[in-house]
Amino acid sequence: MLALGAVGFVLFLFTVVVPASGPFEVPEYTPGRGVTLSGVVREVGVERTVSAVGTVVAEQFTVDVDGRPISTERTYIEGQIGIVRYEAGDRVLLTARETSDGIQYGISDRARTGPLLLLALLFVLLVLAVGRWHGLGSLLGLLASALVIVRFVIPGILAGHDPVVIAIIGALVLVTTTLLLAHGPNLKTALAIISTAAALLITGLLASLTVRVLQLGGLADDESAQLVALTDAAVEPQGLLLAGFVIGALGVLDDVTATQVSTVTELRDANPALGWRELYRRAMNVGRDHVASTVNTLVLAYAGAALPLLLLIATQGEALGVLLQRELIATELARTLAGSIGIVAAVPISTALGALVVGRLPGGTTTGESSRYEA
DSSP, rough: HHHHHHHHHHHHHHHHHGGGGOOOOOOOOOOOOEEEEEEEEEEEEEEEEEETTEEEEEEEEEETTTTTEEEEEEEETTOOOOOOOOTTOOOOEEEEEETTTEEEEEEEEEOHHHHHHHHHHHHHHHHHHHHHHHHHHHHHHHHHHHHHIIIIIHHHHTTTTOOHHHHHOOOOOOHHHHHHHHHHHHHHHHHHHHHHHHHHHHHHHHHHHHHHHHOOOOOOSSHHHHHHHHTTTTSSSHHHHHHHHHHHHHHHHHHHHHHHHHHHHHHHOTTOOOOOOHHHHHHHHHHHHHHHHHHHHHHHHHHHHHHHHHHHHHSSSSSSHTTTTSSSHHHHHHHHHHHHHHHHHHHHHHHHHHHHTTTOGGGGGGGGGGGGGOO
């Protein structure tokens, strides 16, 4: 299995280190772009003026940026939706833009570095406390995933390459790297990688067919439309939609395949006399429970992310059958269903592959330390 580890390492280097030399020439989109600084609000002045459109609120802020006071202001109608209140002592993000009148400053958002770091630290400590060495491997896998997405997937798509090809290559590198780091270069990891790749292929093909049949344009959400406009249509919207399908399904697929392969190997360890057919039957009993909970989890995750959209739909007067045909809704349904089908398919694939391989191993090699199936 050392060869598997070497392949994973080479693939990871290809997608993360090599892009530093610039195989993807990402265009820079500078119009309206500013420099963002972090500071603390020291003073807030408020003036209210009654006008024909309502009460106009004019706020003047003094923001301390590394000991340097910077003044900025904003004006809005009282009661306007989306206005964030800032008070003295708040940490904020200050955007500086160069204009013909000089540098203009404006508060763009709150600074949330401290709370996010505390939450991340709590997550890391909990993973290490529960998972120990496996937890450390999973954290390294998480870091590797972030690097592949930031250094390979995003630059590749922005450079105008086929989003689907970039997503598939990135997904294969992700699953190889993360599973190797989390479980080590052993037989279980190899089986999980192969199973995930097969299920990912099914998901990708099904997603492509779904997008074509439903004639989804990929421009249903504002973010995709804005990206296509900013890149002067260098990013193909349908391909971007498919890439999202592939990467979104991957996070659950590798969990399902690794769990099913591990179930097969543990059953074999508990009873070396079990043949591959009995291993498959018993492991599938666990897999069915896994499918039931995982698919529900996936649907709830999508529902949670789209909760504002669902609430907005509930306020509309159209019939449910009509609403489901709208591209914005149909896209989310297609994403959920295609991902769920891929997850369901991953269970029998990984279980069958694990049972066929592990079930044919000599019974004496599956006990004790060798239960980890390391080469």
